[in-house]
Amino acid sequence: MIEIAPLSVYLVIGRDDCVLSPIEVVKQALEAGVKTVQLREKKGNMKEIIEFGREIRQLTKEYNAQFFVNDRLDLAQILEADGIHIGQDDLPIEEIKKITSPTFKIGISARTVEEAIEAEKAGADYLGVGAIYSTATKQDAKTIGLEGLDSIRQNVYIPIIAIGGIQKEHIPDLVRSGADGIAVVSAITRSANPFLSAKELIEEWRRTKEGYRFK
Amino acid sequence: MIEIAPLSVYLVIGRDDCVLSPIEVVKQALEAGVKTVQLREKKGNMKEIIEFGREIRQLTKEYNAQFFVNDRLDLAQILEADGIHIGQDDLPIEEIKKITSPTFKIGISARTVEEAIEAEKAGADYLGVGAIYSTATKQDAKTIGLEGLDSIRQNVYIPIIAIGGIQKEHIPDLVRSGADGIAVVSAITRSANPFLSAKELIEEWRRTKEGYRFK
Ligand code: NI
Numbered sequence: 001m002i003e004i005a006p007l008s009v010y011l012v013i014g015r016d017d018c019v020l021s022p023i024e025v026v027k028q029a030l031e032a033g034v035k036t037v038q039l040r041e042k043k044g045n046m047k048e049i050i051e052f053g054r055e056i057r058q059l060t061k062e063y064n065a066q067f068f069v070n071d072r073l074d075l076a077q078i079l080e081a082d083g084i085h086i087g088q089d090d091l092p093i094e095e096i097k098k099i100t101s102p103t104f105k106i107g108i109s110a111r112t113v114e115e116a117i118e119a120e121k122a123g124a125d126y127l128g129v130g131a132i133y134s135t136a137t138k139q140d141a142k143t144i145g146l147e148g149l150d151s152i153r154q155n156v157y158i159p160i161i162a163i164g165g166i167q168k169e170h171i172p173d174l175v176r177s178g179a180d181g182i183a184v185v186s187a188i189t190r191s192a193n194p195f196l197s198a199k200e201l202i203e204e205w206r207r208t209k210e211g212y213r214f215k
Numbered sequence: 216m217i218e219i220a221p222l223s224v225y226l227v228i229g230r231d232d233c234v235l236s237p238i239e240v241v242k243q244a245l246e247a248g249v250k251t252v253q254l255r256e257k258k259g260n261m262k263e264i265i266e267f268g269r270e271i272r273q274l275t276k277e278y279n280a281q282f283f284v285n286d287r288l289d290l291a292q293i294l295e296a297d298g299i300h301i302g303q304d305d306l307p308i309e310e311i312k313k314i315t316s317p318t319f320k321i322g323i324s325a326r327t328v329e330e331a332i333e334a335e336k337a338g339a340d341y342l343g344v345g346a347i348y349s350t351a352t353k354q355d356a357k358t359i360g361l362e363g364l365d366s367i368r369q370n371v372y373i374p375i376i377a378i379g380g381i382q383k384e385h386i387p388d389l390v391r392s393g394a395d396g397i398a399v400v401s402a403i404t405r406s407a408n409p410f411l412s413a414k415e416l417i418e419e420w421r422r423t424k425e426g427y428r429f430k
Contacts (some may be wrong), residue, residue: 090288
């Protein structure tokens with residue numbers, strides 16, 4: 001297994017996103033070396049979501065990986081997640097901090113420099129920045145491109161995870177524009193071979209970062 | 216102000232349901248004697264929902280009324296609500312009980328005798344039973360009628376709050392079929408005079424219950 005920084009290749013997953021069995025996708029991604037998994041379920045039966053989430057919690061522990069929950073703090077607490085990922089319309093970070101422990105991590109989606117600066121000031125642990133490219137899983141997301149990523153990078157210090165339509169080929173550009181990691185949905189969940197797809201992303205990430213190191 | 220049992224006339228409110236300003240509707244309902252208010256917001260900006268919820272929390276305290284939040288336990292905790300109301304697809308009561316205090320109240324929606332018995336066994340504080348009549352606010356809800364209400368009443372002991380298309384005129388039938396209270400949305404929120412509408416519901420409720428007492 002290749003070791004990389006925990007946020008480098010960040011899997012976002014909902015059961016509907018998957019070609020194979022969802023938990024099989026998680027397992028293969030972790031086996032390939034993914035160190036962060038986010039559960040993102042927008043609707044559905046909570047009992048079933050909790051069941052799926054418990055399996056992810058168990059697996060991420062076994063693989064020494066982080067587990068985040070999207071949007072729902074109650075779900076994150078029930079699942080004993082390491083953190084939550086919130087969008088601009090979700091629970092405000094100030095409210096989350098009031099009722100969680102200081103070690104509970106909070107990631108925030110940011111599309112603009114203003115949102116990014118505000119999130120950093122409020123104490124976000126990382127930013128999810130995008131959509132960089134257009135994507136099938138979130139067709140309504142407006143893209144900000146590498147320029148958007150770069151201008152946010154100029155203004156904040158916390159880790160930036162690029163998201164939105166990211167494929168292996170984009171990694172050099174994204175690293176050059178200041179990304180500390182990539183969040184992917186379909187590149188892994190819609191792959192017929194999630195293990196291989198995750199491994200290729202991780203290897204490309206490591207190769208790119210090493211290239212930078214030796215420059 | 217007329218005093219009635221806390222769950223007798225139960226206001227369910229979301230900002231979109233209202234003709235007047237939402238907080239004005241809450242205030243008038245409380246002024247008329249409503250003793251339970253549930254915040255039900257299905258989507259929207261959480262910062263704004265929290266703002267509205269804080270105002271309801273403040274007002275319900277002033278009027279010595281209960282405050283419930285629909286579906287989201289995280290929101291209920293942030294707002295320091297007295298309890299949560301959950302549907303069959305929401306967080307399971309067992310999970311909620313694990314992370315809340317013993318005094319935190321839990322209401323559960325039930326459409327069938329089976330759901331009602333299960334909710335009672337799991338420790339629900341009350342049942343929301345319906346839809347009794349068809350309604351504009353939840354057009355997809357299947358109605359169970361007075362027969363459905365009656366058959367649930369035969370099988371559980373905890374308070375039953377009837378919901379779904381309820382108007383003042385229905386109160387005698389509902390009491391006769393075993394309801395301990397009525398939950399209303401539009402009868403108050405879509406009224407041009409929420410105070411008067413709430414007052415009429417409460418008076419009709421009291422009159423009906425007194426009629427029973429003297430039989
Ligand atoms: Ni939701």
